[in-house]
Amino acid sequence: MQAFTRLDAKAAPLPQANIDTDQIIPAQFLKTVEREGLGRGLFFAMRFDAQGNERPDFVLNRPEYKGAGVLVAGDNFGCGSSREHAPWALMDFGIRCVISTSFADIFYNNCFQNGLLPVVLKADEVQALMEEAKGGNHVASIDLEAQTVVAPSGRTFTFEIDAQRKAKMLQGLDAIGETLRAAPDIDVYEMRQALAKPWLEEA
Amino acid sequence: MRPMPGKTLYDKIWDAHFVADQDGESIFYIDLHLIHEVTTPQAFAGLRAAKRPVRRPDRTLAVADHNVPTEGQGLGVAAVSDDEARLQLQTLERNVKDYGIEFFPMGDVRNGIVHVVGPEQGRTQPGMTIVCGDSHTSTHGAFGALAQGIGTSEVEHVLATQTLRQKKSKNFRVTIDGEPIPGVGAKDYALAVIGAIGTAGGTGSVIEYAGSAVRALSMEGRMTLCNLTIEAGARAGLVAPDETTFEYLKGRPAAPKGGAWEMALPYWKTFFSDDDAVWDRELHIDASKIAPLVTWGTSPEDVVAVDGVVPSPEAFESPDKRAAVTKALAYMGLEPGQPIADAKVDVVFIGSCTNSRIEDLRAAAKIAEGRQVAAGVRAMVVPGSGLVREQAEDEGLDQIFLAAGFEWREPGCSMCLGMNPDKAPPGQRVASTSNRNFEGRQGPGARTHLMSPVMAAAAAIAGHIADVRAFL
Numbered sequence: 127m128q129a130f131t132r133l134d135a136k137a138a139p140l141p142q143a144n145i146d147t148d149q150i151i152p153a154q155f156l157k158t159v160e161r162e163g164l165g166r167g168l169f170f171a172m173r174f175d176a177q178g179n180e181r182p183d184f185v186l187n188r189p190e191y192k193g194a195g196v197l198v199a200g201d202n203f204g205c206g207s208s209r210e211h212a213p214w215a216l217m218d219f220g221i222r223c224v225i226s227t228s229f230a231d232i233f234y235n236n237c238f239q240n241g242l243l244p245v246v247l248k249a250d251e252v253q254a255l256m257e258e259a260k261g262g263n264h265v266a267s268i269d270l271e272a273q274t275v276v277a278p279s280g281r282t283f284t285f286e287i288d289a290q291r292k293a294k295m296l297q298g299l300d301a302i303g304e305t306l307r308a309a310p311d312i313d314v315y316e317m318r319q320a321l322a323k324p325w326l327e328e329a
Numbered sequence: 330m331r332p333m334p335g336k337t338l339y340d341k342i343w344d345a346h347f348v349a350d351q352d353g354e355s356i357f358y359i360d361l362h363l364i365h366e367v368t369t370p371q372a373f374a375g376l377r378a379a380k381r382p383v384r385r386p387d388r389t390l391a392v393a394d395h396n397v398p399t400e401g402q403g404l405g406v407a408a409v410s411d412d413e414a415r416l417q418l419q420t421l422e423r424n425v426k427d428y429g430i431e432f433f434p435m436g437d438v439r440n441g442i443v444h445v446v447g448p449e450q451g452r453t454q455p456g457m458t459i460v461c462g463d464s465h466t467s468t469h470g471a472f473g474a475l476a477q478g479i480g481t482s483e484v485e486h487v488l489a490t491q492t493l494r495q496k497k498s499k500n501f502r503v504t505i506d507g508e509p510i511p512g513v514g515a516k517d518y519a520l521a522v523i524g525a526i527g528t529a530g531g532t533g534s535v536i537e538y539a540g541s542a543v544r545a546l547s548m549e550g551r552m553t554l555c556n557l558t559i560e561a562g563a564r565a566g567l568v569a570p571d572e573t574t575f576e577y578l579k580g581r582p583a584a585p586k587g588g589a590w591e592m593a594l595p596y597w598k599t600f601f602s603d604d605d606a607v608w609d610r611e612l613h614i615d616a617s618k619i620a621p622l623v624t625w626g627t628s629p630e631d632v633v634a635v636d637g638v639v640p641s642p643e644a645f646e647s648p649d650k651r652a653a654v655t656k657a658l659a660y661m662g663l664e665p666g667q668p669i670a671d672a673k674v675d676v677v678f679i680g681s682c683t684n685s686r687i688e689d690l691r692a693a694a695k696i697a698e699g700r701q702v703a704a705g706v707r708a709m710v711v712p713g714s715g716l717v718r719e720q721a722e723d724e725g726l727d728q729i730f731l732a733a734g735f736e737w738r739e740p741g742c743s744m745c746l747g748m749n750p751d752k753a754p755p756g757q758r759v760a761s762t763s764n765r766n767f768e769g770r771q772g773p774g775a776r777t778h779l780m781s782p783v784m785a786a787a788a789a790i791a792g793h794i795a796d797v798r799a800f801l
């Protein structure tokens with residue numbers, strides 16, 4: 127996983143609730159065996175019209191938001207399908223941080239597997255940030271170590287994040303490698319279970 | 330000293346699978362890992378790159394479902410015309426072979442939608458932990474198994490370690506009591522729950538369904554209910570196992586046999602919530618008050634009774650929701666105040682992991698029998714697995730559907746998601762038994778109304794959304 131420590135980047139406002147992972151990356155882009163390249167399908171129906179032309183009014187198509195690294199979105203971002211292609215597409219497009227009042231569980235979890243930082247702020251804070259992002263200056267700073275978001279105006283918000291998740295993301299740790307440190311515990315568990323539930327061993 | 334409070338079913342499954350604590354996170358064991366072609370290629374690539382083996386190929390089962398065409402499956406994967414889909418299917422074939430994982434390939438009678446196949450084979454059992462790279466893994470909770478959807482990185486994690494790292498969720502009990510009116514069933518219960526709590530209502534929780542109306546459901550009905558739990562935002566859904574569960578399991582290919590069955594049964598019976606268990610949240614629903622339901626918008630929480638009208642944006646308090654409703658109505662091509670039953674349908678889709686099991690097909694066939702699909706409507710029935718298809722044909726259901734003008738197709742996810750050849754064209758209205766009515770879900774620009782199999786069959790006959798009660 128890519129480590130996340132600090133990010134200074136343009137923040138793009140996407141004031142819409144319940145943005146589902148089908149909207150983030152529609153199913154026709156899931157027929158890939160790679161992780162890379164999914165940025166081309168990001169927000170496909172919002173970014174492009176039926177003829178495949180960019181919709182000039184969609185936020186990420188607007189020149190002032192080109193190269194945005196932060197997305198400020200409405201409630202319940204990432205609901206729906208478990209597809210990890212959603213964080214992959216966001217990352218491939220250059221987004222490293224999504225800020226919302228809430229995230230769907232599976233999407234939230236998937237973000238931490240990839241170094242995409244989901245930041246939960248209170249409703250009025252997201253609203254304030256959204257308004258600022260719509261204005262002339264869009265650059266926000268996100269500091270994971272300090273757990274702060276500094277809005278373009280300099281207004282600073284702090285956010286909560288699980289300590290373990292934070293530590294792993296700061297270092298970019300590989301979860302499998304970590305779990306394999308507990309391999310002896312897994313061995314013991316399996317031996318006990320094989321005795322207690324032998325019918326599962328015959329499957 | 331005060332006695333310890335009782336445990337919920339979820340607590341018990343969690344405790345039984347706890348392996349170790351590591352840096353404040355729990356590592357817990359996964360009994361069954363279901364995999365399919367779409368969310369695994371990158372996981373296997375990761376394993377290969379790190380030279381890691383699959384820890385328990387025997388606890389892993391693979392199917393091909395999302396990408397498969399629903400006709401011509403006998404021609405084999407080489408005949409799949411979409412290059413990318415074919416490559417994905419071939420990649421799965423290679424991966425299961427390299428790692429020694431049991432696989433039901435396309436065309437095998439045992440193949441089908443992953444959440445239909447697991448239970449049907451008896452792989453899904455009470456008290457288990459089950460994961461799959463698919464959000465509707467919640468389906469398997471119908472057996473009293475903790476079943477969760479995961480992303481591809483976690484698929485790789487489970488392949489490599491047979492465990493998952495997680496923090497515990499909250500306990501949420503939904504009690505559904507009372508006698509439903511005819512024409513109302515599990516799909517309506519599920520839509521009623523989502524309508525009541527919203528698509529984020531269950532976030533951070535595991536929902537256990539209890540109450541007399543849930544007990545009265547068949548396994549198929551319970552699977553429908555648990556399947557849709559993810560649309561309420563919850564991590565998983567659960568129904569405590571009972572005689573209905575054991576009866577369903579008995580004799581299935583992977584269910585324990587003989588002495589093993591006698592050992593398993595008392596173990597399974599320990600998986601229920603204690604009377605004095607503590608719930609973080611509770612919801613009560615009276616089944617007798619639920620009318621047949623349909624969705625009008627682009628979120629599964631946009632639910633209305635079939636005899637109701639399309640709401641107006643002004644009816645909602647929050648400005649965000651008002652904006653979302655305005656956008657949804659424009660996408661759906663509906664007017665505020667219009668009776669939902671006026672909406673003409675172009676396509677009817679009976680299928681998906683929500684409603685493609687034998688009981689769903691029987692119920693839909695009862696409505697279709699002796700009637701005709703309305704002119705101009707494309708109606709399709711897609712069984713959830715080859716075995717469901719076979720059983721339906723044994724019972725003559727295919728003939729009923731065909732005589733009524735439905736297409737009778739081969740198993741797969743089909744028109745549930747716009748990924749394989751079964752897509753609804755832009756602007757067309759679909760009466761669908763699937764689980765998501767998101768923009769573009771069934772094809773770019775397609776308009777989805779979620780409903781039960783009997784309601785979908787009624788819509789096919791009427792040519793518009795229709796109250797199934799007039800067809801009973």
Ligand code: SF4
Binds near residue numbers: 394681
């Ligand atoms: S039928 Fe639909 S929801 Fe179910 S597994 Fe397939 S694509 Fe997912």
